[in-house]
Amino acid sequence: MAQVLEFKLPDLGEGLTEAEIVRWLVEVGDVVAIDQPVVEVETAKAMVEVPCPYGGVVTARFGEEGTELPVGSPLLTVAVGSATADTDTGAETEGSGNVLVGYGTGAPPARRRRVRRMAADVVTSVADAPAAAPAPAPAPAAETRGRDDGPAPVISPLVRRLARENGLELRELTGSGRDGLILRADVEQALRAAATLEATTQEATLLPPATLPTTTTDIDGVTRTPLRGIRGAVADKLSRSRREIPDATCWVDADATELMRTRAAMNAAGGPKISVLALLARICTAALTRFPELNSSVDMDAREVVRFDRVHLGFAAQTERGLVVPVVRDAHVRNTEALSAEFARLTEAARTGALTPADLSGGTFTLNNYGVFGVDGSTPIINHPEAAMLGVGRIVPKPWVHEGELAVRQVVQLSLTFDHRVCDGGTAGGFLRYVADCVEQPAVLLRNL
Template sequence: MSSELQVFRLPDLGEGLTEAELVNWLVAVGDQIKVDQPIAEVETAKSMVEVPSPYAGTVAELHGQTGETLDVGKPLISIAPVGAAPAEPKAPAATDDAVSTGVVTDAEASAAAETYRTEEKAGSGNVLIGYGTPGGATGGRTRPRKGSVAVVDAAPAAALEGSVAAPEARMEPAVAGTRIPGKLSAVISPLVRKMARDHGVSLDAINGSGASGLIMRRDVEAAISAPEAPVAPSAQAPAEAVAPAAASGDLDGRTGLAVSARTPVRGVRKAVAANMTKSRTEIPEATVWVDVDATALLDMRAELKKRSAHDTPGLLAFIARFVTAGLKKYPTLNTRFETGTDGSQEIVGFDGINLGFAAQTDRGLVVPSVRNAHQLSARELDAEIRRLTAVAREGKATPTELGSGTFTLNNYGVFGVDGSAAIINYPEVAMLGVGRIIDKPWVVNGELAVRKVTELTLAFDHRVCDGETAAGFLRYVADCIENPGGALADM
């Protein structure tokens, strides 16, 4: 119907993310918007992105406040179609659905969100990254928007809890045009997995009630409520007693000091914390290091700069070139260690190298990666490293650019330190760190001299290789730095 409100739900912005922080609304209630017009800026654990509208019409309601963290699949914005009279809010009847009335209750929103996440994870094809949604009253832009995502409401809330044998729920024309048929499998949405993990529920012990054995939120909720006894009142009392102390300025019970501030851990910082914890928990890492005379490399770059100052690669690009050559020689360090649900383990190798590099931004530490870095020259690596650093610092790097690395290069020398006991960027198996380059006494041809020296540190997963492999790779990169001309001639 032309008078129906169209409800657009927060999409999964990539990499199975379960939530995003609403940074800024780009539209207001009453605004006329077009298909693919950016409506909000949101920050995920990966990047800052603009979310475009899959609908054209008049903004009827904004479902969220600036600074609020929204779950994937929950209503983001309601839009009245072009030419429709403003919808009058009304209480929905028992048979009304959330889309047709334009009024979304909490229960309906949760149910609709779960169904959206279920369909998305089953490969419904409703997530359109960098494209407008077919249909609508106006034509969308043909120019793709980096990091943009458009997701349309998949079905009325009334059909959400239908049985497996029920026919496929009615869809908007735009949804039907983007569905990929025949892609239904027993998968679990990120929020359902998170709910199970937070409550200590084993998904292996749950028989899914959804199509093809899909584990739904209701299945996990049933498992959570299964324990025979509720929490004892005595166990609840301490929590109630501590609650008033949550406000800043109150005394901290352990130190006796006043609490000056409480900063929520979210966005990039939350992702970094989770990733580092997982790395330390699962990876038995070992570290090897070596001091390297980088004088010849600096001299070679200085000579190149005299010839062509505008496009001379930086030192990190040369080292990146040496690293990709070393990973070809020692491919075990360019792998991933995987454990199957049945307890089986395997080392997964890759036909290519996506070289990640640590970049410090205002939002925290991120690791964009140069895809197919093994195919690039030092000059090409330099250009891509500079581009990725810029988009990462602007918060515009895509989830693919931030989550596809196979090995990480970390230049912490820019912070004025010599070395670091680095934490491997999970799920990779190794990381090479480069310290600052400083003048040090060095023996050259039996005589003491002042040379430009740096320290290389390799942290590696001892499950995938032994010290011989790690030392061989580290020594190879060190030799390339000490004899860059000969190394580049052989690459």
């Protein structure tokens, strides 16, 4: 007699309380392996795959695609036991105990297929008996699960899936991320090294198209689109920012000619390319060292200004699923090369939907490069609960008085939107002026390096 276990939507961390079902990865009747991803969900932070801690036969699914479920709601039930599958399916009958999003054993899952000879008593037990409460089971022994010291640390579930679909053993890789974390680039590099897997790599890197909220159009031609997932979370945050933060904006035009020359000289010297965004981020962190009031937030319940001694720098990124703000951790201790690499990694993750909730949380200051949209200026909404945002317009040739003569120079408009509760205009103006001075004369940064 098989035992039926119920798998519930696990705690997704970062204060997340619900998720929307984007795509089911299994059907009722499929055989699943322990820690095999069974559903793709979108939270207010990111799109992630959820692995099931039980191995057996899927007997029920709860919720259609597009349905929002709170944490703790049933996702599916799995019939576990020898009667649930053929002896050659390899279905595993003990749970891993792993219910955190993105955490799995790293072992390749059994191939998805229907059970052809399911015992009649299993069907009867599923129909007549309530699902048993899932009991946390100990992680399987290393020799049984094919691992040594647990799963290899990866940056996101998508990286684990990419490796799994191409038969790549993650524990054989050396991660280039912090503390040996395996990044998507590490997996792709390993796949490129095997010529026979090249075609498979190209296919595996393609993600399914984003699921858009269901829209309705009435007879008057009015279209309504639900604010869900990332778009809904952004809407809530922007509304809260406008409602709670008394913001003000100041701006200045700056001659960025020398900054662009400096970047060109850096890149001409060889090595990884340095982005303009990385240079601006380095300037920004130096400015926050001089004006730490802007690296803070306001706790109105305690009536306190909370100042941070570390800079976790967010940057706005537009994606098909809406605006997201990935965060570069400890940006104040990274040089321009390290900043450029991290911006590239996070931008690619945002583009492919591989950002984790941790990648999108904990920012203390935001850099908004709206110049990529071809505009000169903006008065952005502060990324609540932060206290300030530096905006950067496009860098374009303009007439400029340089050394007493009119010349064509590369000019950029910089803006600072700040919470007037944390500082006065003098501090905000001082910060922005320092940033402009560094843009015009990058040598100013040498004082702080």
